[in-house]
Structure formats: structure tokens, C-alpha cells
């Protein structure tokens with residue numbers, strides 16, 4: 307399968323190029339960066355020692371030409387534009403970008419009528435398994451167990467809560483049979499008053515080079531249960547994303563997630 311990588315110079319972009327090169331049945335066919343980026347127009351191999359013969363494009367249509375799938379860990383506006391370009395070109399779109407708004411997701415849904423799209427705030431097996439556990443625990447415990455979600459990431463991360471924290475929050479809300487939008491408590495400061503019964507709280511730490519850590523805390527009467535995940539290597543996300551790209555081959559149009567890809 308021919309795979310293009312968007313955001314190729316980024317922390318994840320570089321991991322993705324390596325993961326494509328290492329994957330059986332995958333070949334790098336294109337690379338995309340933002341128009342003002344110094345890598346545009348250059349041979350990828352001269353820049354990072356991988357992807358011989360691939361020139362970095364800034365035009366989406368050019369970057370995905372000849373690709374079967376594009377793997378995209380960039381920024382919300384870039385991802386929405388790329389989804390539209392993929393729908394026009396009939397190229398599958400694997401999205402790891404987080405911080406997407408409801409409007410962004412609606413635009414991606416629209417593209418998913420024409421092509422296979424896999425989108426997940428976290429591409430790791432561990433986190434996707436954890437969502438089922440969180441849902442089950444939330445369904446088993448009553449409202450006297452308060453749910454708080456902690457996430458920690460490196461200093462360069464630009465969105466909060468993380469995509470993973472939101473996936474975990476949605477799983478907890480599903481377990482309780484409520485909408486996350488109705489119960490999420492994302493900012494506490496000053497005289498907040500007592501905790502709202504049924505609230506799901508979010509807390510974000512940003513610092514150093516932390517790759518990604520998530521805790522879901524169920525704080526109950528006389529006991530606290532914590533479900534945790536720690537990512538030790540970004541290659542984890544890249545390998546998941548390439549697995550998703552390979553999974554799209556011959557797939558019907560639709561907006562899928564990693565639970566579909568992993569068959570969980």
C-alpha cells in the first residue's frame with residue numbers, strides 16, 4: 307500500500323515515516339508540510355535520511371497523488387482541509403490530530419461518506435483497551451464514585467484536554483449513560499463551590515518531554531480506584547496509525563476508530 311505522511315517534519319511525522327519504512331506491505335509515496343515550512347520542495351531523504359525520492363509538498367492534492375492512504379498528525383485546520391482533498395481524490399485518511407472542534411468533526415464525517423477515515427485521539431492498543439475498562443467501571447460504580455481524569459504531556463502540546471483524556475471521558479460518560487458535554491468540568495479555579503454530583507473533571511499537566519500519561523480516578527467513599535496508561539515511546543502511536551492505514555484497504559467509506567481497526 308502507498309502511504310503519504312502529513313506534517314512530515316513533526317514529532318509524529320518523523321515517527322510515521324520510520325514506521326512506514328519498517329512496515330510490511332507499506333511504501334512511502336508522499337510527504338506534506340505547511341506552505342511556509344523550510345522542508346517544502348526538498349527531497350525527504352536529504353532532510354531526515356528516510357523516504358528516498360519523495361519530495362516534500364505543501365499542496366495536499368500533490369502530496370496525496372498516487373497514495374492509497376494518508377496518515378495525518380498535524381493541526382485541526384490542516385486535517386479538515388486534507389479530509390476534503392482525500393474525499394475528492396478517493397484516498398483513505400488516518401487522523402491522529404487532536405483538538406478538533408465539533409464543526410471540524412462534522413466536516414470529517416462529511417468526507418467519510420466518500421472515503422474510509424480512521425480517527426482516534428490515541429492510536430495505542432493500551433489506551434483503546436482502557437476505554438472499555440473505564441466504561442465498565444463507570445457503569446458498575448454509582449455516582450458516589452467521583453470521576454476525575456488527569457493527563458500529562460510535554461511542554462509543546464497545544465491542546466487540552468488531550469484527545470486521549472476526552473476519549474476516556476467519553477467512555478466514562480457512556481458507562482453512566484450521560485453525554486460528556488453535559489457533565490464535563492474542565493476548569494476549576496477560585497471559589498468553585500462543592501463538586502457537582504456526576505461531574506467528570508479534567509486536569510492537564512504540561513512540562514518537559516512527557517510523551518503521554520493518563521489516569522482515570524474513581525474517588526469513592528473510603529476507597530479510590532485508578533486506571534492508568536503511560537506511553538513510553540511515540541513509535542507506539544505511529545505503528546498504530548500505519549496499522550490503521552493498512553486496514554483501510556478495500557474498506558467501505560465511513561468514519562471509523564481504532565476500536566474498529568483493532569477489533570476490540
Ligand SMILES: NC(=O)C1=CN([C@@H]2O[C@H](COP(=O)(O)OP(=O)(O)OC[C@H]3O[C@@H](n4cnc5c(N)ncnc54)[C@H](O)[C@@H]3O)[C@@H](O)[C@H]2O)C=CC1
Nearest residue numbers: 313316317318339340379380384402403404427428429543
Ligand atoms: N492520536 C494519537 O495517537 C496521537 C496524536 N497526536 C496528535 O498529533 C498532532 C501532532 O503532534 P506532534 O507531531 O507532536 O506535533 P508537531 O507540532 O511536532 O507536528 C505537527 C506538524 O504538522 C505540520 N503542519 C501544521 N500545519 C500544517 C499544514 N497546513 N499542512 C501540513 N502540515 C502542517 C507542522 O509544521 C508540524 O511539522 C497533535 O494534534 C497531537 O495531539 C500526537 C501523538 C499521538
Ligand SMILES: O=C(O)C1=N[C@H](C(=O)O)C[C@H](O)C1
Nearest residue numbers: 404427428463468469470518
Ligand atoms: O500531543 C501529543 O503528544 C499526544 N497527543 C495525543 C492526545 O492528545 O491524547 C495522544 C498522546 O497522548 C500524545
